[in-house]
Amino acid sequence: MSNLIVLGAQWGDEGKGKMVDLFSDKFDYVVRYQGGHNAGHTVFIGPTKYVLKLIPSGILRPGVRAVIGNGVVIDPAALLEEIATLEKAGIPVASQLAISNRAHVIFPFHRIVEKMSEARTDRTAIGTTSRGIGPCYEDKIARRGIRIADLIDTDNFRALYANLIADKRTIAEAFGIPFDLDVDALRAQYEEFAERIRPMVADTAILLRDAMNAKKPVLFEGAQGTMLDIDHGTYPFVTSSSAAAGGACTGAGVPPTRIDGIVGVSKAYITRVGGGPFPTEDPTEAGERIRKAGKEFGAVTGRPRRCGWFDVPLLHYTAAVNGFDSLIITKLDVLDEVDEIPVCTAYKINGRVTTEMPATNRELEVIEPVYEMVPGWKSSTRGITSLDALPAAARRYLDVLQERTGVEVGCVSLGPERSETIIVPGSKLEALLR
């Protein structure tokens, strides 16, 4: 059995939650390594819908240890609320969840800073989830952040908190912004959160080292997607963490040599929430039909997702950055009614044709996608459980994606439920899950 990273190959919301839930019965540990409650991973178990934000989707499988790694940023109020919701649904979270002592803590002032930054008229808004994610990572990188280990060490916490508040006050004053936070009440609230979180806190890198030494398989659950990665995404329209495969090692404290497989999750088309370039976006009626058929509204913010067509150069790029062993194509069923499906095979940038991902927004924004039209199948694929039973045109569409991206399609998803999935016999993915 392998240690596997499952992550987003596009701009997030690819269906990672569904796939991680499906695979997690084969793993002893499921680990989140970056991001925070900006993620929204939807899992259906029968008719029951769960939306996981901070807690790994593996929590839904009895006996699986769910781990929040050091690379995650944690809003304790959001975490406790998510725990309460899951426990109400009968999931014994406290006994399954381990929280890294090195993960950083989000405070309400992080959200305030983000809102102010997004509202500025002299810069383009990123279109963030307003969860305080970016400003918390800013404090982490600036080496003034507060970690879970610091939060539960009361005397130390008071000193660090006083320093951090002094910092925020100085900045607010410098910009002439009123600083009217009740800092003592906030500190008392976080001290109370600390007591509730304390029993779940662990050195999760050691926990995972011991698990791996005991040959217990570990699944790493990416949040967001590679095109939202702080280094490799469409900067600055990205999130503030390392969503790509490398982030799993730094964000969980696991050596790269312990990773056996890397699997990319991609929709059969593409979506994006928030601002930023999107070469294959279709703002017409056709894009609207995809949004409707795919129920493309954000799991966290409810915002309509921007919809567009499968982008081969983008997938080629994210496959190179991550080293995908296999691709999972989700939501193929959403294309059931499309006559002819555009697939972008190259970019035309100021008259030049390329298949490489440009680094600047100036180039990204002027891309004219070069489309190949692939015939649709115009019939329902819901409930189909083998590749052979798919309409020939649907199989051809998958072949086009596989050939053009150069990565095997190891799995196809045809609906939100566990049963609505085909794992391709003889694929690398099938072997990795064995």
Ligand code: GDP
């Ligand atoms: P994540 O953030 O990558 O976990 O993805 P989200 O949960 O935000 O968004 C994916 C949405 O598509 C969810 O509502 C899933 O229930 C749904 N979904 C996942 N796979 C499929 C599929 O193959 N077909 C359809 N129709 N819906 C799917």
Ligand code: IMO
């Ligand atoms: P999952 O894990 C899709 C987007 C936001 C915004 C940008 C920065 O469900 O795939 P942030 O709040 O992170 O600073 O916002 O990133 N974004 C996501 N888009 N899926 C997500 O998570 C996202 N998490 C953040 O919309 O454009």
Ligand code: MG
């Ligand atoms: Mg999501």
